[in-house]
Amino acid sequence: MNQENKTEQKELVENLQFMRSVIDKTSGKIDPGWAIIITWGLIIMFGFPVAYLIKIHQLDRWKWPVYLLLLGISICASIYISAKAAMRERKAGLISKLSKQIYLVWLILLANGVLWSCLGLFKDNIGGFGFLWAAIYGIAFSMMGILYSKEWLCGGIAIFIGIIAACFTESYAYYILGIVTGLSCVIPAIIARRNFHKHEQENA
């Protein structure tokens, strides 16, 4: 009997969560985290060509300081912006299931990227991790496009095409990946932010 009640309650919670996610999606209440993605986009646009120059000019002593600096800026910006967004959500009394799902997807993908880069797995033909990171961003944006809104899916497809193009032009590979991945972060983030603002103004 107790077990049955528990199962019923679980089902009820799942139903409510599902309804909530549908409502979240239709009412456009989810903040897309545009500031983090724009920051990452700009860092990628700058970081990929720098990583390539370090590699071809064999400036090995600059490698780790530059990577750590870029990673440090990105992580600090992400933590600060995420904390602010979480506070805003709590203040509004809304904990969105969809934004939690998107957050978990990013967490898993980024944890993989960091781990494989540190361990030196999945090196590309150039000997770096540019392709791995572009692939991780491509998959993440595609998933955001499927779960949240279509502009991100376009970003994911652009990165996918960028990877194929970069494969055939090895000497420009990291420049292509940097520009495509960077713009695929920045442009959908701006569109998503504009849509979010529009929704907020309409619902005010």
Add this chain to the structure above:
Amino acid sequence: MENEDTKEAVNKIHLNDKTVLTDDIKFMRSVIEKTYRVIEPGSLLFIVLGLIFLTGLPVTQYLLTTPQLKVFTQPMWIILWVIGAAVGIFGGFTSEIREKKSGHISQLSNQIGFIWYILLLNGTIWAGLELFNISFGNPAFLWALILGFGLSVTGILSSKEWLFAGVAIFIAILAAAIIEHYAYVILGIVMGLGCIIPAIIAKRNYNKMEKNYEPGK
């Protein structure tokens, strides 16, 4: 007198509202129950994929370490992929027919389908372009990564047993990278069981739900 009439009218409206609200909730509930009932975990495909990994990867390890048998690696994987693709197409086709027959196309199963489609497309292109060829110069690690992502995201969206399988595959990649001599054996066992065990659990849960489902209640 007029006040009493107004009160009665207001009460009637509230009563009507409540009925409408209850009906709405009942309707939503039925749609949700139907959605939950209809999502079929695609167990057959995952069990077949699991068996392919479970046998294919350890055999690959053996073939690669035996110079005179190395040439058989590629033909073996072509046959295994053809079997996997045939079962995948057949499984997808029959589940779509079943969904259409029940008059309901679930948003969640559509999303999961799209995610797998994108991941498999990415994996195929990267394997074809020979990106990320590590260890033995073979894309097994890449496919482990793709499978790990797919199972993790299915776990986030659908049910947790898939997420555990995804995490197990990431740990297996790590172990395989360190213990290179048994890399394919480790990947094969973990990828295989990572597909089969959650598929059996999901199928059992689905069957249980189907058994307990009473239309209209």
